[in-house]
Amino acid sequence: MTETVCYRHPDRPAGVRCQRCDRPICPACMNSAAVGFQCPNCFNEGVRSVPRTRTSLGGIQRGGSQQVITYTLLALNVLVFIAVRTGSPQLLSDLVMVPVLTESEPWRLLTSAFTHVQIFHIFSNLFMLWQLGPPLEQMLGRLRFTVLYLLSALGGSVAVWFLSAPGGATLGASGAVLGLVGALLVISRARGGDITWIIMYVAVTAFLSFAIPNVSWQGHLGGFVVGAAVAWIYLRLSDHRRNKQSA
Numbered sequence: 001m002t003e004t005v006c007y008r009h010p011d012r013p014a015g016v017r018c019q020r021c022d023r024p025i026c027p028a029c030m031n032s033a034a035v036g037f038q039c040p041n042c043f044n045e046g047v048r049s050v051p052r053t054r055t056s057l058g059g060i061q062r063g064g065s066q067q068v069i070t071y072t073l074l075a076l077n078v079l080v081f082i083a084v085r086t087g088s089p090q091l092l093s094d095l096v097m098v099p100v101l102t103e104s105e106p107w108r109l110l111t112s113a114f115t116h117v118q119i120f121h122i123f124s125n126l127f128m129l130w131q132l133g134p135p136l137e138q139m140l141g142r143l144r145f146t147v148l149y150l151l152s153a154l155g156g157s158v159a160v161w162f163l164s165a166p167g168g169a170t171l172g173a174s175g176a177v178l179g180l181v182g183a184l185l186v187i188s189r190a191r192g193g194d195i196t197w198i199i200m201y202v203a204v205t206a207f208l209s210f211a212i213p214n215v216s217w218q219g220h221l222g223g224f225v226v227g228a229a230v231a232w233i234y235l236r237l238s239d240h241r242r243n244k245q246s247a
Contacts, residue, residue: 008039018042057139057187057238069142070133073149074126077173080114081122092117097157097219100166109161113153115171125173132180139187144234152179152227159222175219178205179227186231 004014006026014024019033020042031043038046084092094105097112116122137145156175164170185198202224209217 020046057141057144057234067134067137069146069149070129070137073133074129077114077116077122077126077129080111081116084115084117095171097160097170099161099164099168102157102161109154109157110150112157112171113173113176116173117171121172125177128177129173129180132177132184136180136184136187140234148179148183148227148230148234149176151230152176152182152223155179155226156216156219156221156223159218159225160216163218163222164216170216170219172216172219174216175223178220178223179230181205182224182226182228183231186228187235190235 004024006012006014006029007023008029009026012026012028015027016030016037017024018039019036020038023039025037025039029039030037031040033043033046080095084095092115095108095111095115097108102108116125133145136148140148153173153176156178157170159175160168160170181198181201185195185202187193188195188198205220206217209215209220
């Protein structure tokens with residue numbers, strides 16, 4: 001009597017047959033399916049054929065934790081903060097946003113948005129990221145949330161580039177965080193949600209931006225405007241997709 005062997009591992013005896021292709025598979029190749037077991041190839045094909053569920057704003061809805069990008073951004077900001085506080089002064093000098101140097105060193109547009117020196121500064125920014133990130137990431141999906149955050153950060157830096165003194169140095173995630181605030185304002189307004197606290201936060205931030213010395217109102221403004229614009233685009237794309245599906 002000939003022993004049936006796994007088609008993927010000829011040196012191993014097969015325990016069952018794949019429910020889709022009927023080829024013999026060993027225990028290591030058995031993937032539990034709705035009925036019986038499937039081989040890795042058939043199982044992967046089945047997973048790819050399942051349509052992805054999208055959020056109301058067009059992002060891919062995922063099971064489990066929805067805060068992967070938020071936690072990653074928090075960790076990056078903390079790691080850069082530790083590196084700046086414990087490293088050489090040259091590191092800080094290479095990361096901050098200096099308008100006169102941006103054309104020759106464009107990476108400053110992004111690295112400055114992950115750079116902090118003062119504990120209160122990083123705490124205030126990361127606290128708001130921790131508050132706003134999870135709900136926005138859940139609504140938008142990981143990719144769109146990442147795009148929103150990075151474009152808001154760049155928007156704040158570009159505003160500093162064009163509107164600030166050429167030799168001034170700017171740093172911090174405030175522009176990116178204000179971008180999240182702008183996005184949440186646009187989305188909440190479109191959905192008929194309560195935007196009172198958002199308006200109050202924007203008003204207080206605007207006042208402090210001009211009342212406190214060395215606070216970059218340019219970065220705040222640029223990040224807020226870009227974040228609001230990106231959210232508006234997401235809403236339009238979502239409406240277009242919904243209308244197309246209902247047509």
